[in-house]
Amino acid sequence: MSLLRSRSQFLGRMSRELASCTSLEEVFRCLGRGVMPELGDWCDLDVLQDGVLQRAAAFRAPHGELHGPRGSAPSLLARRVGRSGRPEFLQGPDEQVAVLLSSSEEELPRIQAAGPLDCMAVPLRSGGELVGVLSFASRELRLHLDEDALALAEDLAGCVALALETDRLRQELVRTRHHAQRQAADFRTLLDVIPVGIGIAYDRECRHILQNAWFARVHGLPLESNISLNAPDGERQPIRYLDEKGHALTPEELPMQRAAATGREVLDVELELEVNGQRRGTLVISAVPLFDEAHRSRGAIGTIQDVTARKRAMEAQRFLAESSAALSSSLDQEQTSRTLVRLCVPALANVAAFCGWRRDGTLGMLTVTHADSALQHIADEVARTFAIPEGHPIHEAMMSGRPRLIPVLQEVDSWYAGGRRSGWVRAICSASTR
Known part of the structure; x- marks a missing residue:
């Protein structure tokens, strides 16, 4: 089999396996299984974390298993490639290779005892930005590294960088989803405890209006009730809103429907609430429209305040003042x-x-x-x-x-x-x- 064909098959296999990984740990296992012995018997993966290059994984022959603590310092070779952004390759002598693969003077004796012969390192890039360094070394003559191996390592670096970026985006999506879920839970809690009625409609006709617990208590209706006056048949509730003259408003005249239809806020509309033919109090309703990405109205949010007690107190004060004057x-x-x-x-x-x-x-x-x-x-x-x-x-x-x-x-x-x-x-x- 020709070198070109063998190289193509290797990259194709690694690309497919890395693309199928669903976690960072799977990326590590795939890398450890796949690079040996094609690219030596020693592999280090260092990634950039908050601008600092750190060891993410290390693999050693014969099984390509994870080796060494994550987060440890990278080798001198990896740091040099991380700074320059250019691949490096060195064939013996052993002393120079050992120095490049060690991360400190204390580690140098252990690296020397391992007896590395050749080493190379290639940068990992995503969108033109450095995201890490992939390093290789050989300790056996049959795994002698050369320029062809360096070219293969550079091609492999592109596959690894793509897998790392895919995992980063996946984790970001999970964090975003969790954050959105927490925000939604916090919003639901706020709706439950806030002493103001909230109605939310996600359609421009406001045919489906959700209510919070406070508004449900004002209506005296179950929380899951659709309180829209133009709700579909079977969902409509026995609700009426009356103006100061006692006239019942049509659905189109209500603040939320007006806000959704016009795209403009409707503020401080005082109405009497009637449910099942019984007056339940005086409400002040305000509404603002909801917009989509094209700034088209897609619904409305309404706030409802029960001012029954306040209105009665004002009427009582006025009555006392007028009656005192009459007396x-x-x-x-x-x-x-x-x-x-x-x-x-x-x-x-x-x-x-x-x-x-x-x-x-x-x-x-x-x-x-x-x-x-x-x-x-x-x-x-x-x-x-x-x-x-x-x-x-x-x-x-x-x-x-x-x-x-x-x-x-x-x-x-x-x-x-x-x-x-x-x-x-x-x-x-x-x-x-x-």
Whole structure:
């Protein structure tokens, strides 16, 4: 077999085996098995780590197994080739070869005892940059190294450099994947604990909106629910968002859908949340679009704050300020009572009544206001005909001087007046002196 053909077969085999390696250890084992005896009976692999050349692997005949500690100092020959970037080759005498293959004066006697005859080293390059040095030596006359062996070592260096770069990229990919997984886990943890509702949609129509745990609690729906108003059939939830006038918004009018459709942020939209026909609170929603690599909108992220308590506190403060002003504006009891009940509707309730002692000595409703003007005449009739007997919750509040919260459905008989139900579901009574 010709030298050229033998060399071609050797490189082809090594290239295939190195390309199939899936770890750095496999690269080492493949190199140790393959280079002996074609390129001597001694092989060192030194790689550049943070700008410093360090021993990665060493192989010795007869089996090409790993030899020596990883991370030890490279030989003088490897350091010279690493600095110059050019291959070097030396055939005897033994003393000069031993000096080149030793990493220190302390190691020189051991290298001399091994009796190396020839040595050579070639640089490993990836993308034109030095990544390491591959060194060889022979200790037997039959493994005599020459210029052809040096050329073969240079060709092999290209295969080894490619295998090392492939492993580096593989490890970088693993690190990147692990980092992304940790970031995703941290993000999920943040979504779980942050006291703000988060909705995320990865489609431009926002047909699938994911919610975090906080938003799920606000909705009173399972965490895995699709909370999009234009969700596919079978996934749609009984959710409505109402504006300040009580009108239900269409899916296209919601902040996240608007942000995704227009590619612009939508900030601080105040809406009332209704689930299964029940009001669950006041929300302030903001949304920003998500973009793809071409800066096309591909979805949106929405933030939701529950401002129910804050809004109620502000309304309570406003009510107290207005009622205090009303009480101090006139000494006329009838005018003051009418002003107070008007302030209570709808700030506190749909119906408000001012109860007190009538001129005939009975306890009754002096003034009443209904939120629905169409029902005001009924409320006026109830106020005119309804006398509050002893034992009635309002009578007890008047006599005790303590406020009461009266669930009407639990004391329904108390709310009949002349055989007619008042239709009130809840009333708040507070004591007043005669």
